[in-house]
Amino acid sequence: MYYDMIMAGFGGQGIQIISQLVAVAAINKGYEVTYLPSYGVEKRGGRTNVFLVISDEEIGSPITNHPYALLVMDQIAYDTYIHILRPDGLLVANESLINTSTNRRNDIVSCCLFCNEEAVKLGNAKLANMIALGALLKNSNVLTVDDIEKVIDQVIPERLSHTIPANMQAIRHGYGLA
Amino acid sequence: MRVLTKGNIALAEGAIQAGCKFYFGYPITPQNDIPEYLAKHLPRVGGTFIPAESEIASINMILGASAAGARAMTSSSGPGISLMQEGFSYLAGSELPAVIVNIMRIGPGLGGIAPTQGDYNQAVHGGGHGDYRNIVLAPASCQEMFDLTIKAFELADKYRNPAMILADAMVGQFQEPCRLTPKDPVIIPQKPWALTGAKGRPAQLIKSLFLGPGEMEIHNLDLKKKYDTMEQNEVMYETRHLDDADIMIIAFGTPSRIAKTAIQFLRQEGVRAGLLRPITLFPFPSKAIHEYSRRIHKVLVVEMNTGQMLRDVQLACHNGTKVYFYGRPGGGIPYPDDIMAQVKKIL
Numbered sequence: 001m002y003y004d005m006i007m008a009g010f011g012g013q014g015i016q017i018i019s020q021l022v023a024v025a026a027i028n029k030g031y032e033v034t035y036l037p038s039y040g041v042e043k044r045g046g047r048t049n050v051f052l053v054i055s056d057e058e059i060g061s062p063i064t065n066h067p068y069a070l071l072v073m074d075q076i077a078y079d080t081y082i083h084i085l086r087p088d089g090l091l092v093a094n095e096s097l098i099n100t101s102t103n104r105r106n107d108i109v110s111c112c113l114f115c116n117e118e119a120v121k122l123g124n125a126k127l128a129n130m131i132a133l134g135a136l137l138k139n140s141n142v143l144t145v146d147d148i149e150k151v152i153d154q155v156i157p158e159r160l161s162h163t164i165p166a167n168m169q170a171i172r173h174g175y176g177l178a
Numbered sequence: 179m180r181v182l183t184k185g186n187i188a189l190a191e192g193a194i195q196a197g198c199k200f201y202f203g204y205p206i207t208p209q210n211d212i213p214e215y216l217a218k219h220l221p222r223v224g225g226t227f228i229p230a231e232s233e234i235a236s237i238n239m240i241l242g243a244s245a246a247g248a249r250a251m252t253s254s255s256g257p258g259i260s261l262m263q264e265g266f267s268y269l270a271g272s273e274l275p276a277v278i279v280n281i282m283r284i285g286p287g288l289g290g291i292a293p294t295q296g297d298y299n300q301a302v303h304g305g306g307h308g309d310y311r312n313i314v315l316a317p318a319s320c321q322e323m324f325d326l327t328i329k330a331f332e333l334a335d336k337y338r339n340p341a342m343i344l345a346d347a348m349v350g351q352f353q354e355p356c357r358l359t360p361k362d363p364v365i366i367p368q369k370p371w372a373l374t375g376a377k378g379r380p381a382q383l384i385k386s387l388f389l390g391p392g393e394m395e396i397h398n399l400d401l402k403k404k405y406d407t408m409e410q411n412e413v414m415y416e417t418r419h420l421d422d423a424d425i426m427i428i429a430f431g432t433p434s435r436i437a438k439t440a441i442q443f444l445r446q447e448g449v450r451a452g453l454l455r456p457i458t459l460f461p462f463p464s465k466a467i468h469e470y471s472r473r474i475h476k477v478l479v480v481e482m483n484t485g486q487m488l489r490d491v492q493l494a495c496h497n498g499t500k501v502y503f504y505g506r507p508g509g510g511i512p513y514p515d516d517i518m519a520q521v522k523k524i525l
Contacts, residue, residue, distance in 0.1 A: 024182050027355045035182065035353040039208060039291075060438030062352050065513040 009073030014129030034062035134174025180355035186211035192327030237265030247372025253279035267306025271386030275334035292509030423452030
């Protein structure tokens, strides 16, 4: 098994936390993982991205230029990476902030959700990333919602542990919508 | 148990578990996770963390701590490492162990923070003045950031010589599952030469100044003997698929990881490529490269610079071996496709 993905958006959207959830859940299932975040001058509102590789064998390259999956939370992220998504690859896009008609691809599997609006419906706009994660889990068949639930307390900092139920609810909501 | 750990953090935890009791350093990206982690965690093991006023101060504080017999470390990147070079030379001249970490950033000058391997020559061949060598270890995974840091302390003490961890920023910044316990028990050797106050024993001296006639020549030849011993006993490298290879890729750090994926894809297409990854850059695996190149007549060196390790490979290769180079300097990172294309062009 080999599955690689890029997740991208702007700082504050929670790209790193959902990537970490996927990475830690994959390790917990016995997979090899590489997790390469952007680093350096990143800040809230700046660009943020993650290259994530999951495999049942030793992983060579932690970077990828034709990923199996792309999860993007805003227009710049979409425009930056959509052209390198592998044919038949999976696109999870936050349609609240992305107009996919600008660079439309017809040779991929698209899952576009209004993550921001759906998160507001659940009572917290910050849950948009978890809704996108639910959609990714549904369509990628690498990890299940239960796999995430098993490790979420290792990833969410203790001071925010009270948010775990709402996060899990949002992941399930995204899974159901996708 | 394996925990998702960033390379820089694995290195810092490795230093703590190696018994490092003193860290002195000055901030610079992309190695800031190291002092941040040690500031928080070194005191819990009775260690001392000092945010020094400069890199020059850091390296000279290391010299002091080392002379007193402690395991000590500093870390920096490009411009900071350049400032430390005088200290490297004094450490080597005084035969003092120390671990110095360079998470490389792009140069020359202030450059940039993307991954690069532009400091190979500085680490392996140069830097400070005089006839000395650094032990140089090049990790390519988060696990090796942990394991090789412990190894660096061991080698530094064994040879009383500075040991450097030379890593590109990708290895420093990415995360992988790591086992954060030492493979073998850490043993810190006795240091009867250390300057510990001379109570009940004759006073000792540690110095790098030898003005008597011929003294410095004897000292330099003694150092040379030590470096020769390292070349005999401490070379480390990894090989992959070299038994039937038509081409040998030689790469260290991140390019070696990318080459592994390229080789996997090439082999699926029936192209017989293999890898030799130097883990120690000094001592360099020259003998191994020479032996393999007697049978594999095409060698491709891949580096994230304009060709620095390349010269050492050319010197090591058997006569008649064709040595090719593919380099991405200034923050360019090769994709597996790029390396595959180079291999196909050569074969």
